[in-house]
Amino acid sequence: MLRLYDSLLSGNCWKARILLSQLNLEYERITLDLVRGDTQQPGFETISRFARVPVLVLEDGHPIVESGAILMHLAEGTRFLPVDLYERTEVLSWLFFEQADLQKAIAFPRVYNLRGQASQMKDEIAYRQKDGYGALQKLENWLGNRSWLVGNSYTIADTSVFAYVSLAAEGGYRMDRYPEILRWLDNVRSTEGWVPLIEKETTS
Numbered sequence: 001m002l003r004l005y006d007s008l009l010s011g012n013c014w015k016a017r018i019l020l021s022q023l024n025l026e027y028e029r030i031t032l033d034l035v036r037g038d039t040q041q042p043g044f045e046t047i048s049r050f051a052r053v054p055v056l057v058l059e060d061g062h063p064i065v066e067s068g069a070i071l072m073h074l075a076e077g078t079r080f081l082p083v084d085l086y087e088r089t090e091v092l093s094w095l096f097f098e099q100a101d102l103q104k105a106i107a108f109p110r111v112y113n114l115r116g117q118a119s120q121m122k123d124e125i126a127y128r129q130k131d132g133y134g135a136l137q138k139l140e141n142w143l144g145n146r147s148w149l150v151g152n153s154y155t156i157a158d159t160s161v162f163a164y165v166s167l168a169a170e171g172g173y174r175m176d177r178y179p180e181i182l183r184w185l186d187n188v189r190s191t192e193g194w195v196p197l198i199e200k201e202t203t204s
C-alpha cells in the first residue's frame, strides 16, 4: 500500500492528501509532529533526503519527496495531468511558481502567526508578505475569467496553488482584495473528492 508521511497543518502535505482522495487511492498515513522534531529523528533522512514532509513511499519502497513531484507522479495517466505537451508544461510552470513565489511567502507568516510569534517576527512577516502580495496579484490577473489555471479543467496545477493560497488569511493576507482568487478557490473546493486540511471526525 502507498504510505504518506505528513504533518497535520502542512499545506504541502494537504496537496498530496487532496489528490490521493480524488484518485480514490488507499494509503497508510503517518502524521509527524514537526514541533517535536520528528523530521530530525535519526533514520528519517533515509526516507526523506531533505528531512521534510510530505514523503510518499511507493508500494515498491521508493520514496518520493517534494509535493510537486508527488502530484506529478500520482497524476500521470489521469485526468488531472493533461496529455498535451504544452498544457503539461503549463502545469509545471504553475508548480514551480507556487514553490518559488507563493509557498514560503505564505507559509512563513502563517507559521509565525500559528505559533504566536507575530510581533517578534513582524519584520520577517512584512518582508515575506511584500513578495506574497506581488505573487497573489499575478495569480488574480491570470484567473480573470478563467475557471482553472490550465486549459478548461481542474489539474494538479490547481491542487498545488490552491493549498497555500487558501491558507493565506492565516498568514495575515487580506484576501478580500482578490475576488477572482476567492471564486477559483471555491471552484477547487467543489471538485469531487476534495478534502479539507483537517478532516473532522465523523460521528454516527
Ligand SMILES: N[C@@H](CCC(=O)N[C@@H](CS)C(=O)NCC(=O)O)C(=O)O
Residues within 6 Å of the ligand: 007, 010, 011, 012, 013, 034, 037, 039, 040, 051, 052, 053, 054, 065, 066, 067, 068, 099
Ligand atoms: N518544497 C517542499 C517543502 C516541504 C516542507 O517545507 N515541509 C515542511 C512542512 S510544510 C517540513 O517538513 N519541515 C520540516 C520541519 O519543520 O521539521 C515541498 O513542496 O514538499
